[in-house]
Amino acid sequence: MIIRRIKLKNFRQFKGEHLIEFPYQENRNVVVICGPNTAGKTTLIQAFLWVLYGKTDFKTKDLLLNLEVADLMMPGDKEEVLVSLVLVDKGIEYTITRTQNYICRSNGNVVPEDGGGRISYRELNGNMKHVVKQNDINDYINRILPEELSSYFFFDGERISNLSRKDKAGKQELSSAVKSILGLTEISNAIEHLSGGSKISVLGMFRNSLDLESENRAKEIKKKIEELEDERENKQKIKADIEKEIKKYDELIKEIEEILRQNEETANLQKQIDENNKKINLLEELIEEKIKGLRGRISQGAFSYFCKPLIEKIEKDLKEFNSSIDVVPKIQAETIDYIIKRGICICGNEIEYGSEVYYRLAELKKFLPPYYLGTAINDFLNDAYSFKKEAEKFLYEIMKMYEEYMKKIKEKNDSIEENSEIMKKIGEKKNMESYKKDKELYSKQKQIKEKELIDIVARLENINKQIGESNKELDRLAEKNEKNKFIKLCIEYAEKIRETLEEYYTRKENEIRVRLNEKVNQIFSQMYHGEKRRIIIDSNYNYEIITENIGSELSDKADESRGLETVASFAFISGIIQLAKERITAKFVNKMGDEEEELEIELESEPYPLVMDAPFSNVDEIHVRNVSKILPEIAEQVIMFIMAKDWNYAKDVLSNKVAAMYELKKLSETCTVIQRV
Amino acid sequence: MIFRIIGLERENLKTKKYSKIEMAQKIKRIIEEELIR
Numbered sequence: 001m002i003i004r005r006i007k008l009k010n011f012r013q014f015k016g017e018h019l020i021e022f023p024y025q026e027n028r029n030v031v032v033i034c035g036p037n038t039a040g041k042t043t044l045i046q047a048f049l050w051v052l053y054g055k056t057d058f059k060t061k062d063l064l065l066n067l068e069v070a071d072l073m074m075p076g077d078k079e080e081v082l083v084s085l086v087l088v089d090k091g092i093e094y095t096i097t098r099t100q101n102y103i104c105r106s107n108g109n110v111v112p113e114d115g116g117g118r119i120s121y122r123e124l125n126g127n128m129k130h131v132v133k134q135n136d137i138n139d140y141i142n143r144i145l146p147e148e149l150s151s152y153f154f155f156d157g158e159r160i161s162n163l164s165r166k167d168k169a170g171k172q173e174l175s176s177a178v179k180s181i182l183g184l185t186e187i188s189n190a191i192e193h194l195s196g197g198s199k200i201s202v203l204g205m206f207r208n209s210l211d212l213e214s215e216n217r218a219k220e221i222k223k224k225i226e227e228l229e230d231e232r233e234n235k236q237k238i239k240a241d242i243e244k245e246i247k248k249y250d251e252l253i254k255e256i257e258e259i260l261r262q263n264e265e266t267a268n269l270q271k272q273i274d275e276n277n278k279k280i281n282l283l284e285e286l287i288e289e290k291i292k293g294l295r296g297r298i299s300q301g302a303f304s305y306f307c308k309p310l311i312e313k314i315e316k317d318l319k320e321f322n323s324s325i326d327v328v329p330k331i332q333a334e335t336i337d338y339i340i341k342r343g344i345c346i347c348g349n350e351i352e353y354g355s356e357v358y359y360r361l362a363e364l365k366k367f368l369p370p371y372y373l374g375t376a377i378n379d380f381l382n383d384a385y386s387f388k389k390e391a392e393k394f395l396y397e398i399m400k401m402y403e404e405y406m407k408k409i410k411e412k413n414d415s416i417e418e419n420s421e422i423m424k425k426i427g428e429k430k431n432m433e434s435y436k437k438d439k440e441l442y443s444k445q446k447q448i449k450e451k452e453l454i455d456i457v458a459r460l461e462n463i464n465k466q467i468g469e470s471n472k473e474l475d476r477l478a479e480k481n482e483k484n485k486f487i488k489l490c491i492e493y494a495e496k497i498r499e500t501l502e503e504y505y506t507r508k509e510n511e512i513r514v515r516l517n518e519k520v521n522q523i524f525s526q527m528y529h530g531e532k533r534r535i536i537i538d539s540n541y542n543y544e545i546i547t548e549n550i551g552s553e554l555s556d557k558a559d560e561s562r563g564l565e566t567v568a569s570f571a572f573i574s575g576i577i578q579l580a581k582e583r584i585t586a587k588f589v590n591k592m593g594d595e596e597e598e599l600e601i602e603l604e605s606e607p608y609p610l611v612m613d614a615p616f617s618n619v620d621e622i623h624v625r626n627v628s629k630i631l632p633e634i635a636e637q638v639i640m641f642i643m644a645k646d647w648n649y650a651k652d653v654l655s656n657k658v659a660a661m662y663e664l665k666k667l668s669e670t671c672t673v674i675q676r677v
Numbered sequence: 678m679i680f681r682i683i684g685l686e687r688e689n690l691k692t693k694k695y696s697k698i699e700m701a702q703k704i705k706r707i708i709e710e711e712l713i714r
Contacts, residue, residue, distance in 0.1 A: 139693050186686035193686070193700045200698040202705045490708050497679055497708075 001089045001144060002637050003609055006051070009082040010066040012043045012058075013672040020044075020662055020674060022639060028659040030631075030638045033674075034647055035664030040672040041641035045613045048154050051083040051098045053147050054117060065102045065110065067670040073104035078113070089144045094121045096141065145608070149180055152573060154611045175541045178576055184512065187505045194498040203498070206491045211480050218477040225470045232463045239456045242449050249446035256439040269422045270433070276415040276422075283412040290405035297401060301394030308391040311384045318377045318384075333368040336361050512579065513537055520575030523634065527567050527626040535568055543572055562618040570627050573610070574634040581607050581636070609637035616646040624649035632657040678711045 005021045008014045022031045035041050046056045056064070063070065064081045073079060084097040100115035119132040119140050132140050145153065179185050194202045260267070340361055343351050351357050517537050524535050537543045545568050610631065616624045628650040632638050638657075642650070661677040682704050689695050695703065 142693050186683055186690050189690065189700070190682050190686045190704070193697065193704050196697065196701070200701055202701045202708065205701060205705050486709075486712070489712055490705070493678070493708055493712060494705075497682065500679065 001087055001608055003048075003611070003639065004086040004088060004093070006044075006047065006086075007082070007084040008047055010069050010079060011047055011050075011064060011081055011083055012066060013040050013666075013670055014043070014047075014674070015066040015068055015671045018674045021660060021676075022637070023659040024637055025659055028657055029636065030640070030654055030657040031660045031662070032647060032654070032658055033639070033641045033662040033664060034644050034677075035641065035672075036643065036666065038669070039664035039666040041613050041643075041664065044641055045154050045611060047083045048085065048611060049150060051085045051096055051117075052141055052145065052150065054098060063102075063110070063112075064100055068668075070102065070104075070110040073102070073110055075104050075106045075108060077104045078102065079110075081115075087144065088124065091124055092121050093124055094119060094140070094144060146180065148176065152576075153608050155613070178512075178516070178541045179509070183580075184505065184509060187501055187508070191498055191501050191505060194494055194501070202494050203491060206487050206494060210484055210487050210491075212484075214477045214480040215484060218474060218481060221470050221474050221477065225467055225474070228463050228467050228470070232460060232467070235456050235460050235463065239453065239460065242453045242456060246446055246449045246453065249442045249449065252442045253439055253446065256435045256442070259435055260439070266426050269426055273419050273422050276419045280412050280415045280419075283408050283415065287405060287408045287412065290401060290408060294398065294401050294405060297394070297398055301390065301397070304387050304391040305394045305398075308388055311387050311391075315381055315384045315388075318381055321377065331368055333365045336365045336368060513539070513541075516575050516579055519578050520571050523574045523578070523630060524568060524571035526630050527571055527623060528564070529622045529626065530564075533564075535571060537572075543568065563620060563623060566615075566618045567623050567627065570615070570631070574630060577608055577610070577636075578634045581634075607636035609639060610635040611639045613641045614643065614646070615640055616642065616650065621649040625653045628653040678708060681707045681711070 002024050003022045004024070005019060007020075008018045010016065020031075020033070033041065033044065046058060050056045050064070058064075065079055066081075069079050079102050081100045081102070082097065084095060086093065086095050088094075096117065096119045098115070098117040101113040102110050103113045104110050116134070117137050118134075119137050120129050121132065121140075122129045141147075176185070179188060192201070196204070199205070199208065339345060340351055340353075340358065345351055345357060345361075349357060351361065517535070520535050520537065520543070524533075532547060534546050535543050536546055545564060616627070619627065624646060632654065663675050663677050665673045665675055667673060685700070685703055685707065689700055
């Protein structure tokens with residue numbers, strides 16, 4: 001970065017328009033602006049900072065406008081403060097302009113109104129001018145010189161002597177500034193971007209994008225599929241068994257049907273057997289009844305039957321006896337008594353007591369029962385006849401009943417015989433009815449199995465559907481898992497890159513510090529006219545001056561004058577600038593798995609100008625000369641605002657380096673003019 | 678990969694065009710692209 005010119009209009013004491021050119025040649029790279037105290041040297045530094053960043057260190061920040069101009073303003077008048085800076089950075093010429101308008105209110109107060117910055121640029125070898133969009137202005141300026149670094153290139157004598165006495169925040173700023181100048185910021189930024197906050201870093205983003213849930217889900221689904229497959233296998237076995245059973249029942253039913261078809265005749269015979277059996281049962285009942293009848297009849301008539309021979313023998317004997325006596329048949333003694341009593345005989349004659357008829361009748365009574373045996377025998381014979389008849393009847397009836405009984409027995413035996421014959425015809429074959437029953441049983445069993453089969457098939461379909469769906473989900477998850485694999489690989493690489501960069505960063509930072517130490521001490525030894533003093537830079541880029549010829553515990557206790565501090569600060573800044581001028585090459589080996597690549601990165605650094613206000617206010621003339629000699633050699637461009645007394649010491653050394661010299665002429669407390677000498 | 682990342686960092690250091698999160702996203706994309714390739 002090289003500053004070409006700065007234009008000021010009504011900026012503080014610089015009333016009206018002023019232009020300072022900063023001519024630049026390789027061997028004449030110093031511009032000196034001389035001026036007494038309060039002439040406006042510090043204001044010029046502030047003009048640089050204001051045009052670049054819109055900030056100043058003035059106590060009266062609100063009023064940048066030249067007080068004389070402000071004083072002349074009438075209510076309603078408007079005036080403009082303007083600073084325009086032209087600089088070249090990386091082959092591009094930038095024109096940066098910042099304005100602030102002021103208005104005089106009706107009460108006479110001058111107040112800031114609108115204002116702002118604008119920036120245009122053109123390439124050095126071209127004429128095309130580009131205007132930067134308002135929103136991009138800060139980006140462009142920070143690209144040229146980051147604001148946090150500005151204080152190291154635009155500084156006053158006070159700042160430079162305080163460089164080593166910075167507080168913690170200041171040291172941090174110094175540390176980051178050094179790293180930035182030396183080109184390490186891009187590495188530290190890369191490290192931060194790789195592994196900073198969980199949501200705003202590469203590693204955080206990768207880790208957040210890992211879908212660990214899907215991995216767990218995939219495990220669950222795999223387990224579920226395994227279970228379903230086991231169940232499917234089991235159900236398929238059951239299905240096969242059921243199908244086998246159904247087939248078996250089918251075969252059995254078919255066999256039975258075949259048997260039934262082939263044995264229709266047998267079935268009829270069987271039917272006949274059944275009918276016969278029914279008949280036999282009926283006959284058995286009848287036979288039982290007959291037996292009962294026979295038993296009853298025998299118990300009723302057996303006595304007379306078995307007594308019959310005896311009766312016949314008695315009858316014969318009694319008949320022979322009776323034939324020997326006169327027996328009036330069928331007349332009883334009571335009959336004779338009745339006739340006598342009536343007085344008229346059967347023949348119609350009167351019967352008189354004591355008559356012959358009477359006596360004849362009375363005599364007859366002797367042969368009549370109950371007084372006469374013959375009559376009793378006759379009565380007995382009559383009874384015996386009846387008895388015989390009864391016996392004959394009994395025999396007849398028994399015979400008849402027996403015949404009937406035997407007939408039934410025969411009928412029964414005939415049926416049994418017939419059945420036996422039929423059975424012989426049927427042979428060994430079973431009862432067809434049992435086949436029919438078996439067929440019914442098998443059909444029922446088959447139906448049960450078919451129902452089971454329907455359930456199993458439905459379950460299998462459901463299982464297959466579930467497995468299909470699970471597999472689809474698994475495919476989708478597998479896709480996610482593939483992504484996860486890729487993300488994990490990315491994480492691995494990101495971590496490796498971070499490790500590599502961190503390793504490199506640490507190594508390079510140490511290297512740079514060592515080099516900076518060497519540079520600073522080399523420069524310091526050229527600047528400092530004393531002896532055996534050395535600058536030590538620690539890990540925070542904090543530096544201190546040590547005295548080499550005293551004991552180590554006392555080496556840093558030697559009193560340091562402001563002058564020495566200033567010289568040390570010059571040496572430090574110069575060291576940084578010189579290091580930045582040199583191209584720093586980063587070489588490191590990057591190992592990624594089996595691959596190994598050697599990387600060489602050229603860290604980017606840009607030469608910077610030094611714009612200094614009263615740099616020599618604390619140093620003696622020898623140091624002024626020493627510093628003046630070295631600074632132009634190190635810095636790309638040196639612009640110094642200096643008091644005439646200091647210039648007197650420096651001019652011997654610097655005059656051949658000076659490209660331009662200006663003088664600040666203070667016309668009044670509120671007006672300074674700039675004149676080129 | 679590192680060259681591209683450093684190149685991007687270097688570019689952003691100049692332009693300050695992208696925020697931290699945008700840079701992380703860009704670096705993430707570089708890693709993904711390089712690994713896909």
